[in-house]
Amino acid sequence: MSALSIWRWPGPVTRTVAMFIKEFIQLRRDRLTFATMIFIPIMQLTLFGFAINTTPRHLPTAVLVYEESDIGRSILAALTNTSYFQLVQVAHSEAEMDHLMRSGKILFGVEIPAGFERAVRRGDRPALLVAADASDPVASGTALGALQGIITTALARDRGLPETIQSVPAFEIRQHRRYNPAADTSLNIVPGLLGVILTMTMLIFTALSVTREIERGTMESLLSMPIEPVEIMIGKISPYIVIGFIQALLILVFGRLMFGVPIAGNVWLLAALSTLFIATNLSIGYTFSTIAQNQLQAIQMSFMFFLPNILLSGFMFPFAGMPRWAQAIGEMLPLTHYLRIVRGIMLKGADFYDLRLEALALLVLMLVAMTLAVRRFRRTLD
Known part of the structure; x- marks a missing residue:
């Protein structure tokens, strides 16, 4: 379609087409506006498609171990192998664990008490403390729900445990949701x-x-x-x-x-x-x-x-x-x-x-x- 044929159209159509062409020329000259129109959809698609994850994985976790034992190593290996937790630090005291959680460096803290393996083998069902930063309920909720099954499976694979202990929960997991216990x-x-x-x-x-x-x-x-x-x-x-x-x-x-x-x-x-x-x-x-x-x-x-x-x-x-x-x-x-x-x-x-x-x-x-x-x-x- 030539420019001459456009001007043969009725007056309103001709003026509308002229304004249409004028706006495109201005848009081409305004490079920032044109780049915004192109870049924002691409950025939104990239962020929502690749960066956003409503089921978070590899959450930073610290562990406080009061004794070295086979069961303790099995629990740490289970946490490491799962996609929910990522061991980033070994704490040496409860005060250090608290500092790591307050500063936001970790979201979970697992404490294995002294005498844990002995109590498990005796069938006393000792307590394993798991502290979670619940200030973000979405980040902590799913991982806490999966924690029991992960560690129970690790203990069940421990060949050193009696079969009677493997068939029942060998310990109690005590979850401590810090800073937002009600998940509000x-x-x-x-x-x-x-x-x-x-x-x-x-x-x-x-x-x-x-x-x-x-x-x-x-x-x-x-x-x-x-x-x-x-x-x-x-x-x-x-x-x-x-x-x-x-x-x-x-x-x-x-x-x-x-x-x-x-x-x-x-x-x-x-x-x-x-x-x-x-x-x-x-x-x-x-x-x-x-x-x-x-x-x-x-x-x-x-x-x-x-x-x-x-x-x-x-x-x-x-x-x-x-x-x-x-x-x-x-x-x-x-x-x-x-x-x-x-x-x-x-x-x-x-x-x-x-x-x-x-x-x-x-x-x-x-x-x-x-x-x-x-x-x-x-x-x-x-």
Whole structure:
């Protein structure tokens, strides 16, 4: 069909086709918008198809063994061979086990008491303690359900046990669901929402800051003032820190009153690390604002960053159940570390020593984002 034949059509049709062609030309020129339309469906398909797993496997587990025995080794071998548990550390004391669980390094702790093998062979049915981090009920529920059968099968294969012991449960598994014994999902969701809401609002607010100045024509007046780019950035993001505090306070108050979510740890530590998280997101949003050419592009970039945050941070799906490559991406996202912080303080009573690595990760991400924002802003000035 030639261009001449198009113009022979009736007037409304001709004008509509002309607008259709014009929009396609503009879309081709706006490369960021076009890339967003192509990249987001591919990213969603990849994440939901490969990274998301509602039945998590290879959950980090530590073991505390008070005696070396054949039955103890059989239990550890059974845990290692199953796809639910992955032994990552051998604890030497209950205090070390508690620290590992509070810091989020493990989700399960198996304690084999002294005299366990002797009691099993005598038919005394000793207790095997299994402590689980139940702050995420989805991650712990399936594995706890499979634990009894896994260890019972391992003991049944032990040829050193009498047949009468193999035919009945040789021991008792005592499950200790820590931090959320009733498996209440609101205790897991509400603290996570604090990080999700702060991420979404802080990114959008600051991503629009520089682009709004450019579109309104006020950037030239701002640049004529004797002020450095880093001073502009700090001055722009500082008011949003106050807004973030107000949002966090509202979420905590309503979470406490409506859902009974506790704050087991130090409130001031939560406030300090929340400030660090807010500043990190504001720095990333400010970086987006120096790259985007208009407010629409700034919002698109914020959404493209927000989507992997909500999917790969452990908010919607268990982080431990994701493949290694998805976990590697998740470790580079601020929300991943903040979820460990806010859930650790509110539900587990974790202190700064338990969360020092998460705080360090947020600090590094904030400094990297600030450096990129300042350099990009200087380039924009040139």
